[in-house]
Amino acid sequence: xxxxxxxxxxxxxxxxxxxxxxxxxxxxxxxxxxxxxxxxxxxxxxxxxxxxxxxxxxxxxxxxxxxxxxxxxxxxxxxxxxxxxxxxxxxxxxxxxxxxxxxxxxxxxxxxxxxxxxxxxxxxxxxxxxxxxxxxxxxxxxxxxxxxxxxxxxxxxxxxxxxxxxxxxxxxxxxxxxxxxxxxxxxxxxxxxxxxxxxxxxxxxxxxxxxxx
Numbered sequence: 532x533x534x535x536x537x538x539x540x541x542x543x544x545x546x547x548x549x550x551x552x553x554x555x556x557x558x559x560x561x562x563x564x565x566x567x568x569x570x571x572x573x574x575x576x577x578x579x580x581x582x583x584x585x586x587x588x589x590x591x592x593x594x595x596x597x598x599x600x601x602x603x604x605x606x607x608x609x610x611x612x613x614x615x616x617x618x619x620x621x622x623x624x625x626x627x628x629x630x631x632x633x634x635x636x637x638x639x640x641x642x643x644x645x646x647x648x649x650x651x652x653x654x655x656x657x658x659x660x661x662x663x664x665x666x667x668x669x670x671x672x673x674x675x676x677x678x679x680x681x682x683x684x685x686x687x688x689x690x691x692x693x694x695x696x697x698x699x700x701x702x703x704x705x706x707x708x709x710x711x712x713x714x715x716x717x718x719x720x721x722x723x724x725x726x727x728x729x730x731x732x733x734x735x736x737x738x739x740x741x742x743x744x
Contacts, residue, residue, distance in 0.1 A: 678705075
């Protein structure tokens with residue numbers, strides 16, 4: 532059992548193991564929820580994924596407020612609201628990057644085809660941001676599966692002939708080969724998950740007696 536001495540806590544082996552098990556359970560919950568929302572986004576519908584994504588902050592609040600004081604780092608407890616906000620934002624960006632990474636992995640197993648740009652669509656948001664998408668067909672006029680191409684920076688005009696990576700089943704939209712093969716989304720997703728895991732591990736850490744007594 533934990534014993535208070537000079538403002539620090541001496542932890543027994545059982546206490547440390549209990550805290551570690553709790554942290555690993557929370558890490559599993561966090562990662563599982565994010566991956567689940569990503570799967571819904573990729574295979575079903577982004578709007579449904581966003582709705583389900585609201586479960587993530589709700590789960591964090593439940594985990595860190597319903598558990599007893601013994602499982603929390605006192606410093607984490609004092610900054611609980613801020614930590615939950617940081618974790619929620621980190622989880623959001625992890626979801627966005629993870630969804631892009633998942634689509635990239637699907638496209639890597641797809642095929643490269645020659646496509647003709649048939650139309651350019653320009654959309655403006657209320658904040659003035661402009662996004663472009665391109666309707667594509669194969670040279671014989673068959674629509675490219677997966678919907679419109681939404682390149683990051685490249686611009687095309689109707690009639691351009693380009694090479695794209697596509698998923699024959701149409702589960703994800705086609706992308707330019709360089710964008711589909713980019714490791715950046717996957718690396719970003721893994722980095723943000725590592726940040727979340729670090730916060731969770733820190734949340735259950737108790738300060739120990741510096742004298743080791």
